[in-house]
Amino acid sequence: MAQDNVIAADALQMEREWKLPDRGTIGVIFLIITETALFTMFVAADLIYIGKSLTGPYPKDVLEMPIIATVCLLSSSGTIVFAEHALRRNDLGKFKIWWLVTILLGLYFLYATGAEWHKLIYEDHLTIATNLFGTTFYSLVGLHASHVVVGMTFLLIVFITTIFGFPIQTQERRVKFLSWYWHFFDWVWVIVFTVVYILPLKVF
Amino acid sequence: MTHEEHHGEAGERSQEAAIVLPGPTFWPLVIAFGITLLLAGIVTHWAVGVVGLIVTFRAAVGWWHNVIPIEEHEEVPIDPELRPAPIQVEQRSVVRLRAGESGHRVRIPERIHPYSSGLWGGLAGGVAMAAIACLYGLVAQHSIWYPINLLAGVVIPGMGDQTVEQLRHFQMLPFFAALIGHGIISILVGIVYAVILPMFPKYAPFWAGILMPLFWSGLVATTLSVINPVMNERINWPWFVVAQLGFGLVGGYFIARSTSIRTMQTWTLAERAFVEAPGLHQPDEGKHG
Amino acid sequence: MASIDYPLEHPKAEALTPEFSFSESLYKWVATVDHKRLGLMYVVSALVFLVIAGIMASVIRMQLAFPLNHVVGPDTFNRLFTMHGTTMVFLVGMPMVAGFSVYLIPLMIGTRDMAFPRLNAFGFWIFLLGGCLLYFSYIGGGGLSGDGSAPDVGWFAYAPLTEKAFSRGAATDYWALGVLLSGVGSIVTALNVIATTFCMRCPGMTLSRMPMFVWVMLIDAWLVLVALPPLSAAQIMLELDRHLGANFFDTQAGGSAVLWQHLFWIFGHPEVYILIFPAFAILSEVIPVFSRKPLFGRPAMVGAVTAIGFISLGVWAHHMFAIGMTSWSNTFFAASSMLVGVPTGIKIFNWTATMYGGKLRMQTPLLFCIAFLLQFLVAGLTGIMLAVAPFDWQLHDSYFVVAHFHFTLVGGLVFGLFAGMYYWFPKVSGKMLDEKLGKWHFWLFCIGFNMTFLTLHFAGFLGMPRRIYTYYPGRGWDAINLIASLGVIPQAAGILCFVWNIIRSSLRGIPAGDDPWDAWTLEWATTSPPPEYNFEKLPVVRSSRPLWDLKHPQDPDWKYE
Numbered sequence A: 001m002a003q004d005n006v007i008a009a010d011a012l013q014m015e016r017e018w019k020l021p022d023r024g025t026i027g028v029i030f031l032i033i034t035e036t037a038l039f040t041m042f043v044a045a046d047l048i049y050i051g052k053s054l055t056g057p058y059p060k061d062v063l064e065m066p067i068i069a070t071v072c073l074l075s076s077s078g079t080i081v082f083a084e085h086a087l088r089r090n091d092l093g094k095f096k097i098w099w100l101v102t103i104l105l106g107l108y109f110l111y112a113t114g115a116e117w118h119k120l121i122y123e124d125h126l127t128i129a130t131n132l133f134g135t136t137f138y139s140l141v142g143l144h145a146s147h148v149v150v151g152m153t154f155l156l157i158v159f160i161t162t163i164f165g166f167p168i169q170t171q172e173r174r175v176k177f178l179s180w181y182w183h184f185f186d187w188v189w190v191i192v193f194t195v196v197y198i199l200p201l202k203v204f
Numbered sequence B: 001m002t003h004e005e006h007h008g009e010a011g012e013r014s015q016e017a018a019i020v021l022p023g024p025t026f027w028p029l030v031i032a033f034g035i036t037l038l039l040a041g042i043v044t045h046w047a048v049g050v051v052g053l054i055v056t057f058r059a060a061v062g063w064w065h066n067v068i069p070i071e072e073h074e075e076v077p078i079d080p081e082l083r084p085a086p087i088q089v090e091q092r093s094v095v096r097l098r099a100g101e102s103g104h105r106v107r108i109p110e111r112i113h114p115y116s117s118g119l120w121g122g123l124a125g126g127v128a129m130a131a132i133a134c135l136y137g138l139v140a141q142h143s144i145w146y147p148i149n150l151l152a153g154v155v156i157p158g159m160g161d162q163t164v165e166q167l168r169h170f171q172m173l174p175f176f177a178a179l180i181g182h183g184i185i186s187i188l189v190g191i192v193y194a195v196i197l198p199m200f201p202k203y204a205p206f207w208a209g210i211l212m213p214l215f216w217s218g219l220v221a222t223t224l225s226v227i228n229p230v231m232n233e234r235i236n237w238p239w240f241v242v243a244q245l246g247f248g249l250v251g252g253y254f255i256a257r258s259t260s261i262r263t264m265q266t267w268t269l270a271e272r273a274f275v276e277a278p279g280l281h282q283p284d285e286g287k288h289g
Numbered sequence C: 001m002a003s004i005d006y007p008l009e010h011p012k013a014e015a016l017t018p019e020f021s022f023s024e025s026l027y028k029w030v031a032t033v034d035h036k037r038l039g040l041m042y043v044v045s046a047l048v049f050l051v052i053a054g055i056m057a058s059v060i061r062m063q064l065a066f067p068l069n070h071v072v073g074p075d076t077f078n079r080l081f082t083m084h085g086t087t088m089v090f091l092v093g094m095p096m097v098a099g100f101s102v103y104l105i106p107l108m109i110g111t112r113d114m115a116f117p118r119l120n121a122f123g124f125w126i127f128l129l130g131g132c133l134l135y136f137s138y139i140g141g142g143g144l145s146g147d148g149s150a151p152d153v154g155w156f157a158y159a160p161l162t163e164k165a166f167s168r169g170a171a172t173d174y175w176a177l178g179v180l181l182s183g184v185g186s187i188v189t190a191l192n193v194i195a196t197t198f199c200m201r202c203p204g205m206t207l208s209r210m211p212m213f214v215w216v217m218l219i220d221a222w223l224v225l226v227a228l229p230p231l232s233a234a235q236i237m238l239e240l241d242r243h244l245g246a247n248f249f250d251t252q253a254g255g256s257a258v259l260w261q262h263l264f265w266i267f268g269h270p271e272v273y274i275l276i277f278p279a280f281a282i283l284s285e286v287i288p289v290f291s292r293k294p295l296f297g298r299p300a301m302v303g304a305v306t307a308i309g310f311i312s313l314g315v316w317a318h319h320m321f322a323i324g325m326t327s328w329s330n331t332f333f334a335a336s337s338m339l340v341g342v343p344t345g346i347k348i349f350n351w352t353a354t355m356y357g358g359k360l361r362m363q364t365p366l367l368f369c370i371a372f373l374l375q376f377l378v379a380g381l382t383g384i385m386l387a388v389a390p391f392d393w394q395l396h397d398s399y400f401v402v403a404h405f406h407f408t409l410v411g412g413l414v415f416g417l418f419a420g421m422y423y424w425f426p427k428v429s430g431k432m433l434d435e436k437l438g439k440w441h442f443w444l445f446c447i448g449f450n451m452t453f454l455t456l457h458f459a460g461f462l463g464m465p466r467r468i469y470t471y472y473p474g475r476g477w478d479a480i481n482l483i484a485s486l487g488v489i490p491q492a493a494g495i496l497c498f499v500w501n502i503i504r505s506s507l508r509g510i511p512a513g514d515d516p517w518d519a520w521t522l523e524w525a526t527t528s529p530p531p532e533y534n535f536e537k538l539p540v541v542r543s544s545r546p547l548w549d550l551k552h553p554q555d556p557d558w559k560y561e
């Protein structure tokens, strides 16, 4: 109920006490949410179509677990954290090294995907049009890989500009958001890996 | 890199000559155009897609330079022509309705009875009702067990086959069935009473004590043949109504004399959600009382 | 505003030259990142598309006015209802959502622009170009095989009709890609709205003090963010099918046509809430101001809109009762669909309670709101009827369904949008809209709308299927269809009144002043139209009605909240 002795809060005081989240933080979080919604649909389609291919080749005939590539991608999630820490301590030398390691790990992952696709297409004659397995495999792995390519582009731009003397420490906030994006697609790979490789090969 | 903004009351004027805003740029338009061409390439000709790719790339570089290393901005001078008129204080004064004053209809019930009062009131009413029922048993059939056995017919199907003589005698299972059933229903009705009594704008004791038992009796009279055929055949309606009135009057009296509590409706959303944050709570003594 | 990287020092600005050449003012519009210009462009483009799709609807009604009529051929008819539906949903409804949020939210929460101003511009342009790509199909839709022009697969483009084998030419690709692009625009704008409401509120504007409009649009943005990607996913899959020979919806290779329906309606049902939310938002501002009472049951309103934001994600298969699901699915989706009616009912009650006992000002904005309440109630009740699975089996794909969703989207959304336009036009242009023309607009449109769509419920009951291009006489549909078609005339006349009103009032309307309605939210504390920077000093607020506090210093809201 009304309090006659309560007086209006002072504008300056309110301004000083007012704290809101960073717009970049919120932006990246909700970007990740909307990407999750997109991936969920592809994963769902994949799950529905496991074992529904009418003709071969089937996963058990041609698919091999990309263990090394997976390890590389997941460990790049760690190296990018080291790079970030180095940047926060203003240790540019260490930052460059860890950043480069992240890039190399990511590039190896992309190379492994490319090699796998080359083998599947030219040796096993599995294309996206062959059967439902091909359709879901190439679309889900391709969707993930295309996001990794986007992330990799940004990683490379950061690296190259830093090499040429761009003061990357001024962009610490943006580097943080880039690393969140990278973490997210590392962990999306865990789900893709489960759905595309583990379930058809080990479970069904 | 924080830009200290200056705040004031809504419509307040600033001493500054200009205000910093994000600068205009056409790269968002160009990149949108590039992406559109890129997709249009799928349905038209691959060359369109290639052009789209080039445009997109160029625009991405342009956009990059808009934000890195520092976001492009421009100074917009404060235009004295575009100064809002000072906000006029309303001359007519406002009288707020106080909760509970005559004409105040927004927040009813403003005070409610605690659920515990419903529980105790229900039990008290239940005892009163049972006492009247047993009195009826003594007067009409010379046995206090007779109404109890009848009530048990709700859950025990076999009761219908018993003779009046059997019904006059104490039986263990029907007794406990009737006791538990009567207790539960009394408590539930008591709680319903506690909730709805404050909602009646007027004559709450009359409603609780007289009208509701009569409504209830009417409801039972129309449905009893389905719920409890045994009781339906043997029931004495005047006594039944008296027993209901006993419940209503005693239970209503117990509930009415409990200390009422304020509802949460005058609290803000945050307070109701029990969010604790500075600035959310206005000091307000009566609220939680 | 912790995260804006502006320099601390800035020199004194040069005085602007008052005169602009044409190319300069064109540059001001195409290169703008100002949320007000972008909001205005959204609404104006949406209105242009509204007129185009409205003309299509008129042709559809002309064709159906008489049995065995021949205004257009069956192929053209299919294209007309496909383009009408697609345009209305993606190129009218969605940009209206974006336009109203983008224009009003920064003003209402007391800031200078959106959280990501350049992204805001990108969102608008990609929507507009997506719309252009869709309409380019009239020219380019022939594709290589020379078959077809505009898309003709219905606005929900069911597979396998959309597969290469059944839908030749490029028209369906234009549908998928055009809508995909404008969907990207909606998603980035939603992201922007969320970041803006979370990070840009002026001091004192806690979430519980935020205007109801902003609350509703925040939840709307959330729905866009989680509901549009399923549509994008489906469209990507469709394009993979059509161009790379993938088998997602190819039933002969084991693919599933039902998958498309699921993906589409996982998007499609939240979409109807996405579309109706701006009307909810507008009503929650207009009704209190025109009833001279604060919004009734604010916390319940917030709770209801949030509940809708989640429940509506789990009801999609009520569009699919006819495909033969398990009875468990039928029961679940029927129950959840009815559940979502509860928070919607709460909102209707609260608006009514706001008006109850208020000092109503029966001006055009409130008239549209009252019509909304009645018509949306009808739409909600027919919706609950359709949520009953056996009832739906009877009337699935009939004109009853058409009447139902036109009652939500025209009787609900469009009426709400008109209320909003009459309410905020003075702020946007600095001129009042003419009240007399407004009343003509309202009554003509309201009568015409009910002539058309109230009657079509009965056509549905009598078994008239939707999307048929003509019908034989003597089935009991003749009179109904004629009345429904005649209803187009008052509706078109109403729209003409509106357009004429806008043109005339912009040129020589009565000056509006800053605060013509004696309202309570922050946008009315600026000039009309607001300056580029919105506020000289960013405001602080202490209650959910900051202008009330300033107008009534003896009795401010913050003493009570």
Ligand SMILES: [Cu+2]
Pocket: C268, C269, C272, C315, C316, C318, C319
């Ligand atoms: Cu639905």
